[in-house]
Amino acid sequence: MICTEQLRITPIQHGDAHILRFEVCDPERGWRTVLSHRAVNKHRPWEKDEGTSVEDLEVAPSSGGSAAVFTEIADHGANGLIRRGEIGEHGIVERITVESANRLRVEVRDRLTRSGVLLARLMNHYYFMPDGRAMGYALPLDFAWLPGLHDNEEHVAGEWFFRSPCAIVFAHGVYAAILPNLDRMQEHPDLPHALDLRAWHHPGSGETYGLPRISYGICRWKPDGHVLTARDDAAPVSGTEITYGFDLLIGTGEGPESIVAQVTELLWDKYGSRYLKDIRPQVMPFEEYGKRYTYKHELKLWAKPVSCGIRKGYGIDNTLRRGVNYHAWENDFQAGFGLMHYGRKWEDDHLSSIAEGMIHLRLSSPRRDGAFPCVYNVDTASWEGAMYWTSWPAHPIDGYDLQSMGVTAWWMLYWYEQYPDLERGSEVLNWIIDFCRFLVDAQLPSGAIPTYFDARLNPAPQLKEDAPTAIGGAVLAKTARIVGDPEMERAAVKAGAFMNREIVPRMKFQDFELFYSCAPRPLYWVDPLNGIPPVNTLAVQWAVDHFLALYQLTEEGQWLRQGEYCLGLLSLFQQVWAPNRFGKAYLFGGFGVMSCDGEWNDGRQSRMVPTYADYYLATGKIEYLERAVAASRSAFAAMDMEENHANGINDYRVTMAEQVQV
Structure with missing residues (x-):
């Protein structure tokens, strides 16, 4: 048994095997169960008979079953446990050690009887059971995270998604998280790994109903569609030993904010800061990438002069995307920001003239009550609403896209702030102010700003009250701070309240890329096994920028706290x-x-x-x-x-x- 001031791990006899229950000490409620290998269920509450479900270490394939394989258990040092068991051709040892107040280190070693043993999965499973209760008590989860989602029960989060890998569950004031040991993975790159989080079985299926389960370990997987990963068939293992490990976090909390911060900080402290010490993938000073390559070769191919009346405009002609883009993906004001910086630093008039030409082209476009098109077709010398396949809900040629307009205006604000001596700086600011007037007029009573508009500025129903509100709110907040406009400030705060109320708690960070790009989901789709909605990084980033802009505008700490929470979510990617x-x-x-x-x-x-x-x-x-x-x-x-x-x-x-x- 392990027992500290905050953690308690209790062995439970299950036949000949030893399974575990994990508890935390709640300052107000005493010891509370968080995880367990065993769940007791009843199909009908008045019945005396109980059904027991057990999941511990899974070994597949296995003719002997693998619900509970550890037949020996012993203390391991002052604050550790060791479990041993054999099943088929596997001799397995698991060590659990207390690392800190709420962190356990788990290490699994499987000694095989021979090389070439067939293996599909060797995975640790834990039921998430707040207060020891099953039967849907923990559902819906207050917060859940998995780096790759499911379409069906065969799917897992294979290590293709292990950028900042973790599985997190939180409900009823307790949480658990699994963080794979990436150093162990580096030692055995031939072994496939997966995380999983699933919580759904129909009550009549005979499986465990309404009980979240988090899992990690060796798991053969294969890609399935664009892009999920599914469990794969067994394959022979080379060698006679398999090892893997993970950090297991359990504790109490009032919300997901501290949990996400704890996970991202641990991942960065343990891995990121170490990998940062290797200067790779950087191979030269940043400006040399431009001097030797981008500005020397690519700029000549793609930067095209455009007539803007008496001025000479410039744009990056992305022929695969219908011309010069001021889009949420590629945006000339991002590339141009660097052109302006290095043009001035190197006293390179050519680079500076291209950057200034980008301003000329942008300011030459038509507008409708402050809204503006975001693609300039060089071949036809005409403006189009937005990238066609990402803006079907609006008319792609004549409509308007908040996401593209918002990102463009956001970058224009960077230009205005960082280059205060811009020749047309006042015109840039007035352009942004006009766009903000459009945002104020378009804002709905809920505080949301619709994502798509037709040629007459009628909002489309798709993504009408959703996460792209944040990029509009970010522009409103920063502009309000610059010009001191109370109407813009009220609209920015109202948009922030909408994000706080409708988007952040529900993890609905969704935008065009989730539904209208190369890996589309149906509108309002959620993972059918755990209820997690799909999340896109652009939508998260816009929320992060919005909350910081609100903090800088109002000096209210709540906005910074919410921004840092969303920045933690972004860091998981x-x-x-x-x-x-x-x-x-x-x-x-x-x-x-x-x-x-x-x-x-x-x-x-x-x-x-x-x-x-x-x-x-x-x-x-x-x-x-x-x-x-x-x-x-x-x-x-x-x-x-x-x-x-x-x-x-x-x-x-x-x-x-x-x-x-x-």
């Missing part, structure tokens, strides 16, 4: 390690996209840098600065250039068995 299973590529620092797609080092990591840097400036927390640096370094990792190839930076390897295209 950042790659805190460089898994060697995927080749020599140093994948540290980059970002994925969403909880139901498979990107590593997506293009958005460069867009995350200002957000983390802004929070560092607001709080002084060094982790935010380190994450910003890591994201910035990773933004150059995919460049097709000699130095990256020579250092293996983008030498990705994906096995044929995984069948995943990078």
Whole structure:
């Protein structure tokens, strides 16, 4: 038995086996069960007979069953337990050690009788049972997190999603979280791993009803669709020993904020800060990427002059996306920000003229009551509403997209603040003010700002009251601070209240990319096994920016606290390690996209840098600065250039068995 002031682990006899119950000490309620390997159920409350479900360590395939395999148990040091068991060709030892007040280290070692043993899964399972209760007591979970979601019961979160891997559950004031030991994974890159969180079985299915279960371990998986991962058939294991480990966090809490902070801080302290000490994937000073490659070669190919009356405009002509983009994905004001910076630093008039030309082109576009189109088609010399496949709910040619307009205006604000001597700075600000007037007029009584509008500015029903509100709220808040406009301030705060009430508690960080891009989900889809909604990083980032802008506008600490919580959620998508299973590529620092797609080092990591840097400036927390640096370094990792190839930076390897295209 383990018993500290905060934790208690009690062995339970189950036949010949020893299973465990995990409890925490609640300051107000005493000892409370959080996790257990056994659940007692009744189909009818008046019946005396009880059904017992047991899940501990799963060994598959196994002819002997694997509900409870540990037949020996003993103390392991002052605050540890060791369990041993044999099943088939497996001799398994599990060690549990107290690491801190609410953290346990779990290590599993499986000694096989021979090389070539077939294995599909070797996984630890835990029922999440607040107060020892099953039968739906913990559902719906107050908070749940899994890096990859399910469409059906065969799906698991394979390590393809292990950027900042964890499974988290929270209900009735208690929580549990599993964090895989990434160092152990690096030692055995040939072994596939998976996390899981599932909570649903029909009452008549014969399975455990209404009982969340978190899991981690060795699990054969395969890609299924774009992009989920499903359990795969058994395959022979080379060698005669398997090891893996994880941190198990259990405790009490008032909400998910402290839990997410604890998880992200642990992942960064344990892995991220160490990987940051290796300067890779950066291979040269940041400005040299521009001098030697981007500005020297790519800019010549893509930057196109555009006539803007008496002025010469410029734009990056993205021919695959219908021209110059001021979109939530690619946006000329992001690229132009760097052009302006280095044009001035290097006294390069050509770079500066391109950056200034981007302003000229943007300010030349038509507007309707402050709303503006976000794609300039160079071939037809005409403006289009937004990227067509991401804005079908509005008319893609003549309609308007809050997400693209908001991101554009947000970057224009960076320009206005960082380059106060812009030739057309006052016009840039007036443009943003007009857009803010549109946002104020478009805001709904709920505080939400619709995402899509038709040519007459009628809002579309899709995503009408959803997370893209935040990018509009962010622009309103920052502009209100600059110009001192009380109407904008009221609208920004009202949008923040909507986000606090409707989006953040429900984890509804959803935008165009979840529903209208390459990995679409049906509108308002949730994971059918655990109720987790799909989450996209852009929507989270907009909330993060919105809350910080509100804090800087109002100086009310609640907005900063909410912003840091959302920043923690965003951090769960950042790659805190460089898994060697995927080749020599140093994948540290980059970002994925969403909880139901498979990107590593997506293009958005460069867009995350200002957000983390802004929070560092607001709080002084060094982790935010380190994450910003890591994201910035990773933004150059995919460049097709000699130095990256020579250092293996983008030498990705994906096995044929995984069948995943990078």
